[in-house]
Structure formats: structure tokens, C-alpha cells
Amino acid sequence: MSKPTTPPYDAWLERHGEQLSQGRKPVFQTPSGLTIDPVYTPDHLAREGWDYERDVGYPGEQPYTRGFTPSGYRAQLWKTEMYAGFGSAEDANQRYRYLMSQGTTGGISIALDLPTQIGYDSDHEMARDEVGQIGVALTSLDDVERVFEGIPLEQVGHIFSTANAIGPIVCAWLLALYEKRGTPTGDCIVQLQNDPIKEYVARGTQFLPIEAALKLTTDMIQHCRTAAPEWLPISVSGSHMKQAGASCVQEAAFTICNGIAYVESCLARGMQIDDFGHVLELHFCTEMDFFEEVAKYRAVRKVWTRLVRERFGGTTERAQRFRLHAATSGRPLTAQQPLNNIARITLQALAQILGGCEQTRTASFDEALGIPTQEAARTSIRANQIIAYESGVPDTVDPLGGSYYLEHLTLQYERRIDAIIAEVDAMGGSLEAVRQGYFQRALSEGAYREACAIESGEQVVVGVNRYQSDEPAPMPTFKVDPTAAERQVAKLQAVRARRDAQAVEHGLARLKADCAAGANVMPALLECVKAYATIGEIADVWREVFGVYVPEAVRF
Amino acid sequence: MNAQPPIRGPRPIRVVLTKVGLDGHDRGVKVIAQALRDAGMEVIYAGLRRTADDIARIVLEEDADVLGLSILSGAVVPLTTRVAQALKAREIDDVLLVVGGIVPSAAQEELAGMGIRGVFGPGTTLSDIVDYIHHNAPRLRDYKEQQP
Numbered sequence: 001m002s003k004p005t006t007p008p009y010d011a012w013l014e015r016h017g018e019q020l021s022q023g024r025k026p027v028f029q030t031p032s033g034l035t036i037d038p039v040y041t042p043d044h045l046a047r048e049g050w051d052y053e054r055d056v057g058y059p060g061e062q063p064y065t066r067g068f069t070p071s072g073y074r075a076q077l078w079k080t081e082m083y084a085g086f087g088s089a090e091d092a093n094q095r096y097r098y099l100m101s102q103g104t105t106g107g108i109s110i111a112l113d114l115p116t117q118i119g120y121d122s123d124h125e126m127a128r129d130e131v132g133q134i135g136v137a138l139t140s141l142d143d144v145e146r147v148f149e150g151i152p153l154e155q156v157g158h159i160f161s162t163a164n165a166i167g168p169i170v171c172a173w174l175l176a177l178y179e180k181r182g183t184p185t186g187d188c189i190v191q192l193q194n195d196p197i198k199e200y201v202a203r204g205t206q207f208l209p210i211e212a213a214l215k216l217t218t219d220m221i222q223h224c225r226t227a228a229p230e231w232l233p234i235s236v237s238g239s240h241m242k243q244a245g246a247s248c249v250q251e252a253a254f255t256i257c258n259g260i261a262y263v264e265s266c267l268a269r270g271m272q273i274d275d276f277g278h279v280l281e282l283h284f285c286t287e288m289d290f291f292e293e294v295a296k297y298r299a300v301r302k303v304w305t306r307l308v309r310e311r312f313g314g315t316t317e318r319a320q321r322f323r324l325h326a327a328t329s330g331r332p333l334t335a336q337q338p339l340n341n342i343a344r345i346t347l348q349a350l351a352q353i354l355g356g357c358e359q360t361r362t363a364s365f366d367e368a369l370g371i372p373t374q375e376a377a378r379t380s381i382r383a384n385q386i387i388a389y390e391s392g393v394p395d396t397v398d399p400l401g402g403s404y405y406l407e408h409l410t411l412q413y414e415r416r417i418d419a420i421i422a423e424v425d426a427m428g429g430s431l432e433a434v435r436q437g438y439f440q441r442a443l444s445e446g447a448y449r450e451a452c453a454i455e456s457g458e459q460v461v462v463g464v465n466r467y468q469s470d471e472p473a474p475m476p477t478f479k480v481d482p483t484a485a486e487r488q489v490a491k492l493q494a495v496r497a498r499r500d501a502q503a504v505e506h507g508l509a510r511l512k513a514d515c516a517a518g519a520n521v522m523p524a525l526l527e528c529v530k531a532y533a534t535i536g537e538i539a540d541v542w543r544e545v546f547g548v549y550v551p552e553a554v555r556f
Numbered sequence: 557m558n559a560q561p562p563i564r565g566p567r568p569i570r571v572v573l574t575k576v577g578l579d580g581h582d583r584g585v586k587v588i589a590q591a592l593r594d595a596g597m598e599v600i601y602a603g604l605r606r607t608a609d610d611i612a613r614i615v616l617e618e619d620a621d622v623l624g625l626s627i628l629s630g631a632v633v634p635l636t637t638r639v640a641q642a643l644k645a646r647e648i649d650d651v652l653l654v655v656g657g658i659v660p661s662a663a664q665e666e667l668a669g670m671g672i673r674g675v676f677g678p679g680t681t682l683s684d685i686v687d688y689i690h691h692n693a694p695r696l697r698d699y700k701e702q703q704p
Contacts, residue, residue, distance in 0.1 A: 114579060114629070118578055118605075120578075126578060128631075129577070129629070129631035130577065130631065133631075134579075134629070203580055204580015205578075243583070244582070335679075336679075443583070444583075444586035444589075447587050448586070448587045448590040452591075452682070455681055551605060552603055554603070556590055556592075556599040
């Protein structure tokens with residue numbers, strides 16, 4: 001018998017053992033905790049049983065690792081979207097017009113203020129000091145009409161908003177707006193986040209018990225299938241969990257677990273995955289570890305499409321091709337030396353583009369200081385355009401495919417995501433994982449680990465714990481017009497005074513009855529919003545029927 | 557006075573942390589919670605969107621030595637003022653009030669005027685916060701709960 005030969009990679013390690021042991025760091029690891037070898041070779045892939053046809057395949061074909069379309073960005077560049085909104089509807093309207101004039105291709109992406117997101121009218125006691133501060137204040141159909149005043153919807157093409165607990169209300173507003181304007185729903189695609197589960201984990205705008213929130217989300221998805229079949233009624237989001245401390249692998253896995261909960265809720269209504277799989281969207285954010293991020297997007301396509309086939313019984317290709325939405329993350333951006341953030345944003349944008357995302361949002365370099373100035377927002381649009389038109393990156397599909405490192409990482413990602421899904425399944429699914437605080441614990445532990453690593457200097461943040469500068473950076477920051485809140489409250493009170501009070505009362509009574517009966521709330525919501533019922537009035541009906549979210553005290 | 561000598565050592569410093577206002581970003585406050593825990597304190601994170609009166613009640617119930625407010629929304633002065641008033645209304649005068657989050661320098665001065673000096677903005681190290689609390693948490697409570 002011949003002696004087994006040492007694999008070439010191991011032999012290389014032996015030949016250079018001494019030099020290889022003298023690295024810059026004691027261990028090389030991705031932020032998700034995967035060990036990084038000094039170099040990747042065909043041996044690495046062989047050891048994992050990697051198979052090109054099975055694990056990677058071709059663009060536009062299963063397992064979709066290389067993207068959902070055969071020609072990728074050769075046919076169509078990614079859509080560039082800028083998330084914006086502040087003050088009252090008129091203020092936001094001006095910014096949207098500006099962004100569109102600068103070449104955004106992803107339509108209008110609406111940031112809402114906190115009172116709106118939590119279902120409070122602008123003059124509610126809890127809304128004090130917060131109206132129009134971190135997004136635009138929308139309280140009734142009147143505000144929604146003003147946001148889009150003078151903007152032809154068919155030219156916008158796409159409207160997005162981070163409406164979560166209030167997703168169905170915003171959906172009803174937009175359905176009513178389209179109806180009033182006579183715009184066909186297919187002329188401008190509406191895409192609402194409508195993902196309340198992760199709010200209980202990270203983002204914090206939940207105001208109902210989680211079971212009620214899931215029911216309302218499902219109502220909206222179901223209603224849109226007939227009322228606006230082109231719209232994307234949910235965007236299951238990992239981005240906020242990542243920014244609150246989830247690792248890149250956890251971000252992907254937790255999002256997929258939440259996605260499973262929404263799909264199962266739809267299936268339990270008798271909906272068929274073949275009818276709604278293609279309107280589901282998964283949304284992630286891109287942070288600084290370049291290859292981890294690229295691997296994540298490739299692995300997520302692979303895992304979700306497999307779930308659609310094997311777990312949800314999807315039979316069509318269309319049902320598997322969900323929408324993959326990516327945003328650069330505001331979190332790694334630093335208040336110190338803010339221009340450095342242009343480099344960070346560009347790297348993140350490049351990673352999500354190399355990951356094959358069709359729609360991407362980009363943060364602005366001054367986001368650690370406040371709402372972006374026009375100049376900062378424009379610079380981010382330009383970063384996308386420079387990648388698109390100057391770098392050559394989009395000229396072939398999945399150009400990093402076949403990189404030993406990336407393929408190895410993609411495989412590791414897929415396995416780790418599967419392992420976390422199995423763990424959450426064993427717990428009883430996402431809702432139970434939230435109730436037990438499993439996701440929340442993972443996030444806060446991750447955030448603490450990172451804070452300690454930055455404090456000890458083990459993790460370098462340029463300009464923050466290394467290469468600090470004493471030079472003061474004169475940076476113009478954006479200020480929301482201080483009169484915006486006053487103007488907003490005055491408009492709201494005028495709407496209340498001029499609307500047909502009986503119509504409002506009728507709508508709200510119908511909503512209450514439908515909620516209590518367990519019926520789909522969307523038809524009653526439409527009646528309410530058309531009568532100019534306010535968001536607070538509608539949310540109060542929900543609170544009355546479903547109860548309210550009670551914050552839980554946690555002992556550390 | 558016939559004071560009994562304490563038969564057990566001082567209890568750990570007890571800290572209530574919470575968010576006020578509508579902002580739901582609690583990454584920072586949970587990081588602080590773990591840092592204080594690892595420094596030997598007992599930490600209760602009371603969660604999101606607590607009203608001022610809610611917070612005062614929790615401070616009483618938990619017999620807290622320290623109350624930390626996390627505020628990122630920009631409304632730091634009005635929100636902190638409301639909490640300070642609620643503490644006063646319940647006659648709580650022996651709790652150390654500290655504030656963390658985004659605190660513009662003008663707000664920092666106003667808070668100092670209210671006697672609040674533990675104000676921690678972005679870039680504060682965890683060890684600075686731990687040290688501040690160790691040096692300033694009310695000590696008189698340490699021997700309060702004596703068992704015969």
C-alpha cells in the first residue's frame with residue numbers, strides 16, 4: 001500500500017510554518033467568528049465536498065448562488081435608493097424632488113418619525129419633542145397627499161417605507177392615494193417593510209402584542225395579492241438586528257427565521273407559496289467585513305430558495321426568486337473625521353453589489369452627526385454611480401464567484417444559517433425565540449463583545465481608537481426646521497375640523513368590529529383612511545381590541 | 557443610639573437603566589448594562605418608552621442606588637427634567653441620576669445646572685462610566701438592610 005500523500009495545502013503549511021506563525025494578529029477571524037486560513041486553495045473546497053454545479057451553478061439558475069437573473073447587472077444596474085424624510089410632509093417632498101433630480105433610480109424611500117411609527121398623532125402627549133425629528137410626520141391621508149404633491153407616481157416607479165407595526169395603515173393610505181389619483185397599482189411599486197417581529201428584537205417601534213402584529217402583517221400581505229398584486233407587501237429585515245449587535249451570520253439566520261414565521265402565517269390562511277413567494281423581500285445591511293458580506297448575500301439566496309422548494313412546497317421558479325434588498329449600514333460610520341465614512345460607504349456598497357443585490361440603499365457620510373445634508377446624500381449617490389460607470393465591476397456576473405476564499409465562506413455561511421434555523425425551530429419558531437429573549441440576548445452579547453474589543457484596542461476603528469485627530473472638523477449638520485412640528489400639528493387639527501366626523505366614526509366602528517371578529521382589517525382600514533381618520537385613532541382601535549405591548553424588565 | 561453592627565457586607569450597587577421617549581435603539585444601554593454587571597453591580601434594564609412616573613416607581617420598587625437614562629432622540633433636557641420631577645414627586649432623593657446617549661454640549665450645561673454631572677456621550681469609555689458610578693453612587697445605603 002502506498003503512503004497517503006499530504007494534500008498540497010498542508011504541505012505548503014509545513015514548508016512555511018515558521019513564517020506563517022508570525023502574523024499581525026494572534027488569530028485571524030471574521031466578525032462572525034469564522035477562522036480565516038492564511039490562503040484558500042482547491043484543497044479547502046475539496047475537503048468540504050464542494051461541487052460547482054450543485055453549490056454554485058449558473059446565474060439565473062438554481063441554487064441561485066450567482067444571482068436570480070442570467071445577465072445580472074449587464075442587463076440592468078442595481079437600483080440606487082436614498083432613505084430620507086424629516087419635518088412635515090412639505091419638507092420631505094422637497095428632499096424627494098432633490099434626490100430624484102440627482103439620479104436616484106430606486107424611487108422614493110420614506111423615513112417616518114417615531115410618533116407615526118408607533119401610532120401616535122403629532123399632538124399626542126407621547127409625541128412631544130419627536131414630531132418630524134428622525135423622519136417625516138404622517139398622520140392622515142392629507143399628509144400623504146402632500147408628500148407626493150406634484151410628483152408623478154409613474155415617474156417615481158417605486159415607493160418604500162419603514163412602516164412596520166403601522167404597515168397596514170400606510171398600505172391603506174397609498175391604496176387610497178392611487179385610487180384618488182387614478183394611478184394603476186402597477187405603475188409604481190409600493191414596498192413596505194411591514195416586519196414587526198424584528199421590532200421586538202431590535203428596532204423598538206412595536207406597540208401591540210406580537211401575535212396581533214403578526215396577524216395584521218398577514219392581513220396586509222393577503223390583501224395586496226388581489227388589491228395590488230405588483231406590490232411588495234413585506235421586507236423581512238435583518239439590518240436592524242445586525243446594527244444592534246447580531247453578527248453577519250446571525251443577521252442572515254434570524255431574518256430567515258422571521259421570514260419562515262411570516263410565510264407560515266400566510267400558509268395557515270390558505271395562501272399558496274407559488275402565489276406570493278415572489279413578492280417577499282429579505283433586507284440586510286452591509287457592514288465592514290467585505291468578504292463576509294458578499295458571502296452572506298450569496299448564501300442567503302441559496303438557503304431561502306431551498307426553503308421555498310423544500311419547506312414551503314414551492315414549485316415554480318418565480319416563487320423562489322424573492323427580492324434581495326441591501327443597505328449600507330449607518331452603524332460603522334463615525335462622528336470623528338466624518339469624511340472617512342465616504343471610504344466606508346463605498347466599500348460597503350461594493351460588497352452588496354458584488355453580492356448581487358438588485359436594490360441597494362446607501363447611507364450618507366454625515367449620518368453619525370444627524371440627518372444627511374443634501375451634499376452628503378448626493379455624494380452617496382455618486383459613489384454608486386462611480387462603481388456603476390467607472391469601475392467595470394458590473395460588466396460580468398458574480399465576478400468573485402470561484403474565489404476559493406469566497407466559495408469556502410459561502411459554504412460555511414450556508415451551514416451556519418441552517419444550524420441556527422434548526423435551533424430556532426427546536427425552540428418553537430421565531431415568536432417563541434423572541435418571547436424567550438433568545439435573539440435579544442445574542443444581540444446584546446455581540447454588541448458588548450464589540451464594545452470591549454474596541455475599548456481594548458483589539459478591534460481598530462480608524463479615527464476613533466487609532467489615528468485620532470485633534471483638528472476640529474467643521475462639518476455643516478442638517479437641522480430640521482424648528483417650525484415643522486407646529487405646522488404639522490396645525491394641519492392635523494385643521495384636518496380633524498374639516499373632515500366628515502360621521503364617516504370617521506363609521507370607519508373606526510367597522511374597524512373595531514372587524515378586529516374583534518378576526519376578519520382581515522384592510523377593507524375597514526381603507527374606509528377609515530379615506531375618511532381622514534388619523535393614525536392615532538386607528539392605532540387606538542387596535543390597542544383597545546388587541547391590547548398593548550408591555551416593555552419587559554431584564555436583569556443582567 | 558444603639559446601632560447594631562452590620563452582620564453582612566455592603567450589598568452590590570443596584571442600577572436601574574431605562575430608555576425614555578419614543579426611541580427604541582437600545583444597543584448602547586444594553587452594552588452599559590453588561591459593563592456594570594461585570595463591574596459587580598446589579599443591573600435592571602427596565603425597557604423601552606417608560607414614562608417618567610413609571611421610572612420613579614421602578615426605582616422605588618428596585619431600591620436602586622443609580623438611575624441611568626438612555627436618550628438618543630435629541631430631547632435629552634426635557635425628558636431628563638420630567639424624570640427628575642417624577643423622582644422628586646415620590647420623594648426619592650438618594651438615587652444617582654446619570655444620562656447617556658447623544659447629548660449636545662448646550663444640553664450638557666443645562667443638565668449640569670440641574671446637578672446632573674454623570675453625562676456620557678458617544679466615545680465615553682465603559683471604564684469611565686463604571687468609575688464614575690463607583691465613586692458617586694450613594695454609599696449610605698450600604699448598611700441599611702441589616703438582618704438581626
